[in-house]
Amino acid sequence: MIGVMTEPRWLSPEEMRAWLGYRRLRNLLDARIARDLADQAGLSDQDYDVLSNLSAHEDHRAGIGELAKELRWSHSRLSHHLTRMEKRGLVARESHPADARGAIVTLTSEGRSAIVEAAPGHVASVREHLIDVMTPEQVRSLGDIAEAVLGRLGEAR
Amino acid sequence: MIGVMTEPRWLSPEEMRAWLGYRRLRNLLDARIARDLADQAGLSDQDYDVLSNLSAHEDHRAGIGELAKELRWSHSRLSHHLTRMEKRGLVARESHPADARGAIVTLTSEGRSAIVEAAPGHVASVREHLIDVMTPEQVRSLGDIAEAVLGRLGEAR
DNA sequence: CGATCATACTTGACGTGTCACATAAATCGG
């Protein structure tokens, strides 16, 4: 009767409220922000992340592994996504000059204008649906919660 | 220079921390909890939600529209998912006796044992990676944030 | 040098979600 058989500690009402609230928040907020971005700029959240990260680099280019690490994406995920974005002309792949295993992604001019046009509306959307709905204390608290949970998951900072 | 052309209010460092933290939290926490559930019980989060909601009903049966509303899922999403779960023997569809348009989903005995066996481990996983990492104040704060944001999205409670 | 291992990335299969559209039964106004 010890170990695997012990009775689980079920969630208290307060804990259940936080857990279900988080799940519902995630479902609805993400859907809403994604839809705003798609309507306004024809981009998905993932497109935005890639473009924004890439445009922060010198020369708008980055190694694929480097990009994957910065985005915290699996290589597979990034590779699939770059294939899709490449088809739409937002980015281009080049081979690495020094290491033939490596590959480099660059922003096309279309990719550059897409992110420039998308950014203001996206920030406004994030403000409207999340940031401006919270009090300053809640903004800090959300940051703290994320830091604590990510730390626990071995992903500090 | 008024209206569409106004300069956007970019996010402050504190706001950026909350936003990026939320996104990273969502990516890693959800992946982790989903993997625990899949490893321990062979269920996805979505399977769990459907089974758990269904098992809370009298006779373990519910109308499809009713279920979609409770889960806050689109009808299409639920329909696709029920098709997959039906193939795996977790649920079954029946026709509604009074309204031939309607359909009823029921829990099979396999579905029932799946959720019963999965629940303790799932709660433990949610505790370990989220709930027990937060202080009681943070648990309340997360609930408050979710309530505020969902209210703003026209989804109070 | 050559076998072996590590590294960098790609690919295929499949589960999942959205959107737009299809289908069919109930309901309602005349």
Next chain:
DNA sequence: CCGATTTATGTGACACGTCAAGTATGATCG
């Protein structure tokens, strides 16, 4: 009762993510 509309659900195409396996190049060590 009949035709238009509304309600309840299903389907197909496609975007996205994971996992496992594949390919190819670089590095290491006898």
